[in-house]
Amino acid sequence: MELENHYQVYLLRLWRERPASPNHPAEWRFVLENPNTRQKRGFDSLEGALVFLRAQIDAEQQGEVEGGEA
Numbered sequence: 851m852e853l854e855n856h857y858q859v860y861l862l863r864l865w866r867e868r869p870a871s872p873n874h875p876a877e878w879r880f881v882l883e884n885p886n887t888r889q890k891r892g893f894d895s896l897e898g899a900l901v902f903l904r905a906q907i908d909a910e911q912q913g914e915v916e917g918g919e920a
Contacts, residue, residue: 858906861885862899 863881870876880893882902893899 856910858910859885860903864896 860882861884863883865879867877867879868874877894878896880896880899881890882893882899883890891899891902893902
């Protein structure tokens with residue numbers, strides 16, 4: 851069992867697209883990049899990025915259960 855199969859690395863970039871105004875909150879954008887594959891995923895909310903990361907964790911845990919390592 852190799853250690854590299856049990857962790858993932860993502861680079862998080864975030865920036866403000868639009869500052870807050872009296873009628874609208876600030877708009878933020880987020881990108882998660884896997885530095886090993888250079889694959890990038892963009893999100894228009896922090897919650898969206900967290901949903902993606904939770905799915906990655908769930909997939910890893912499901913693989914452990916299916917693989918008999920639970």
